[in-house]
Each structure stands twice: as structure tokens, then as C-alpha cells.
Amino acid sequence: MLNELDKIKEDIQKDITSLSILQIKGKYLSKNGVLAVMFKNIKNIKADQKSEYGKTLNELKTYLEDRIDEEQGKIKIENSNRKIDPTAPFDVNTSKDKRPHILDLKGSSHPLMQELEKMLDIFQRMGFDILESRQIDDDFHMFESLNFPKGHPARDMYDTFWTDDGFVLPAHTSTMQNRALRRLGPPPIRVVLPGRCFRNEATDASHEHTFYQIEGIYVDEGISMGHMQATIKEYLEQYLEKDLEIKMQPAYFPFTEPDVEFVISCPFCNKVGCTTCGNSGWIELMGCGMIHPNVLTAGGIDPQKYTGFAWGVGLDRLTAIKRGISDIRKLRDGDINFLRQL
Ligand code: DAH
Numbered sequence: 001m002l003n004e005l006d007k008i009k010e011d012i013q014k015d016i017t018s019l020s021i022l023q024i025k026g027k028y029l030s031k032n033g034v035l036a037v038m039f040k041n042i043k044n045i046k047a048d049q050k051s052e053y054g055k056t057l058n059e060l061k062t063y064l065e066d067r068i069d070e071e072q073g074k075i076k077i078e079n080s081n082r083k084i085d086p087t088a089p090f091d092v093n094t095s096k097d098k099r100p101h102i103l104d105l106k107g108s109s110h111p112l113m114q115e116l117e118k119m120l121d122i123f124q125r126m127g128f129d130i131l132e133s134r135q136i137d138d139d140f141h142m143f144e145s146l147n148f149p150k151g152h153p154a155r156d157m158y159d160t161f162w163t164d165d166g167f168v169l170p171a172h173t174s175t176m177q178n179r180a181l182r183r184l185g186p187p188p189i190r191v192v193l194p195g196r197c198f199r200n201e202a203t204d205a206s207h208e209h210t211f212y213q214i215e216g217i218y219v220d221e222g223i224s225m226g227h228m229q230a231t232i233k234e235y236l237e238q239y240l241e242k243d244l245e246i247k248m249q250p251a252y253f254p255f256t257e258p259d260v261e262f263v264i265s266c267p268f269c270n271k272v273g274c275t276t277c278g279n280s281g282w283i284e285l286m287g288c289g290m291i292h293p294n295v296l297t298a299g300g301i302d303p304q305k306y307t308g309f310a311w312g313v314g315l316d317r318l319t320a321i322k323r324g325i326s327d328i329r330k331l332r333d334g335d336i337n338f339l340r341q342l
Pocket of ligand 1: 171286
């Protein structure tokens with residue numbers, strides 16, 4: 001039995017260099033560990049050897065505990081020399097081969113924000129100011145000031161989300177028109193208003209409940225549909241880096257008169273027909289029109305003296321077109337593998 005204790009001491013000497021402290025404690029000092037078994041054995045030792053066995057076993061235990069203390073001391077010194085990086089995306093105790101690949105963790109701005117910046121840059125160079133929209137608004141700005149009186153059937157076109165106390169999540173950036181007219185008037189007023197919008201609708205590859213729009217407003221004396229057509233065309237050609245053919249189709253919005261759907265020739269297939277344009281050769285991009293006199297009046301602008309145009313373009317849709325993304329929901333589901341490909 002005493003020989004066996006010598007053998008255990010040898011094992012400890014070997015293990016202390018090759019096993020972790022946790023493993024050593026588990027192997028030797030746990031409830032069913034090697035030493036516990038040896039202590040239980042005392043009752044089987046012959047009476048004349050009992051005291052020596054007990055003494056040797058206790059010495060062995062002390063020896064092991066000292067070695068553990070010694071090893072822990074070494075680790076403490078190592079750790080205190082190590083610089084801690086609180087931004088490290090892993091625990092320093094994680095072994096190197098199990099750490100995530102740091103190169104893959106580089107951050108970058110979201111593709112939607114990258115495209116938004118490009119668009120705002122184009123508008124700024126064209127002479128537009130920028131005013132950010134808001135994410136919660138009221139009935140006046142969402143409807144009344146835009147010529148949708150209470151009970152107007154066109155309110156149904158903008159089914160969005162309401163809070164219990166009667167506020168609304170904007171269904172379009174046109175909610176900013178009244179504020180922009182009041183704040184920036186008297187004309188000339190040239191401003192773009194980017195913002196987040198919300199609609200209570202089922203989602204599919206080209207519809208989301210949350211999306212971005214950029215509203216644009218241009219008001220001055222003598223402004224016509226011709227100015228509108230040229231301004232929007234110029235912006236789209238600069239952004240899509242392509243000469244485009246355009247069409248203006250009739251549409252309906254209570255806040256414009258006349259109301260137009262702005263349509264461009266498909267920048268990918270030159271009107272031959274492809275998946276992006278649904279084989280039609282054309283893409284309906286945005287609503288626009290001449291600002292309704294009632295909207296100008298609500299904004300403190302005299303419609304006898306001034307005219308203006310406005311548009312609301314969807315950022316997600318254009319980003320998807322430009323970057324060849326077939327499902328706009330991908331832009332919001334946070335799938336990092338998808339975002340890395342862009
Ligand atoms: N707000 C409209 C929408 O989201 C788009 C729109 C149409 C904006 C005409 C305008 C406009 O400024 O004049 O459906």
C-alpha cells in the first residue's frame with residue numbers, strides 16, 4: 001500500500017505539468033478522486049502500518065496542494081503581465097483554435113445607410129437641404145395637413161400602426177411636408193426628407209412593414225411638371241449611373257394635383273425584359289406630383305403665388321435594384337452572411 005502512495009506521487013509530478021489545475025483537482029481531490037479512495041482505504045490497512053500510511057497520505061495531500069498553489073501563482077503572474085483588451089470578441093481563456101476568426105468580425109455600415117448617403121450626396125450637390133423625418137407622428141401631419149380630412153377614403157391606402165394614445169407611425173415621409181413648408185418658407189424651398197416608414201401589411205419579396213423613403217420638395221414661383229421630371233430623372237440617372245428613359249403614369253394621391261407615378265426603363269435589360277422589371281422592361285419607382293394648393297395653404301404658402309412639386313422614393317427598393325437583391329426582406333433580417341456579401 002505504501003508503494004502505491006509512492007506511485008501516486010510520481011503520477012502527480014507528471015500530471016502537474018500536463019493537466020490543467022481543474023483536471024488535477026478533479027482527478028485527485030474530488031469526492032471520488034484518487035486521494036479520497038486512498039483515505040477510505042485506511043480501514044483495510046493492517047493496524048501496525050495504519051499510522052505510517054495515514055501520515056504518508058496526509059503528506060501526499062499537502063504536497064499536491066502546495067503544487068497546485070504554486071501553479072496558480074504562476075498563472076496569476078502570467079495574467080497580470082497580459083494586457084487586457086476589453087473589446088476582444090472572445091474570452092482570453094478560450095484556446096486559440098476555438099476563437100472566432102477575427103478578420104470576419106470587421107464592422108461596416110449597413111448597405112441601406114451606404115446607399116442613403118450616396119443619394120443624399122446627389123441631392124445636396126443639386127442644391128437640396130436635408131431634414132430628417134421622425135418615427136412617430138400625429139393625425140394632423142399624417143393626414144389632415146396632407147388634404148385627407150377625417151373620413152376620407154384614401155386614408156385606407158395608408159394602413160399603419162397607432163399607439164393607444166392616438167399617435168401614428170408614419171406610413172410615408174410626406175408627413176414631413178407641412179413642417180418643411182413652415183420651417184423653410186417662404187420659398188424658394190428645396191429639401192429632401194429621409195426617414196423610416198411603417199405599413200401594416202403582409203410582407204413579400206418587394207414589400208416590408210418597415211422601410212425607408214426620401215421625400216423631396218421644391219417650391220418656388222413658376223415651378224412646373226417639367227422641373228419635376230428633369231429633377232427626378234437627373235437624380236435617378238446619377239444614382240443608377242445610367243441614361244434612362246422615363247414615363248409618367250397617372251396615379252392618385254390626395255396631396256398632389258396632378259398625381260403621377262414615375263416610371264423608368266429597366267437599367268438592367270434596356271427594356272428587353274428581365275426578372276428585375278418583371279419582364280415588362282419598365283420599373284414603377286415612385287409617386288410624385290404638383291403639391292396640392294390645400295397642402296401649400298396648410299403649410300403657410302400662398303398657392304396663388306407659388307407652385308411646387310414633391311416626390312417620395314423608396315430607399316429599400318432602389319438599393320435592391322442597384323445591388324441586385326431579389327428579396328428586400330433580406331435587408332432587414334440581420335443575416336450577417338448575407339450582409340457580408342454586399
Ligand atoms: N407618399 C406617397 C407614398 O408613399 C408617395 C408620394 C406621392 C410622395 C406623391 C409625394 C408625392 O411627395 O407628391 O405612397
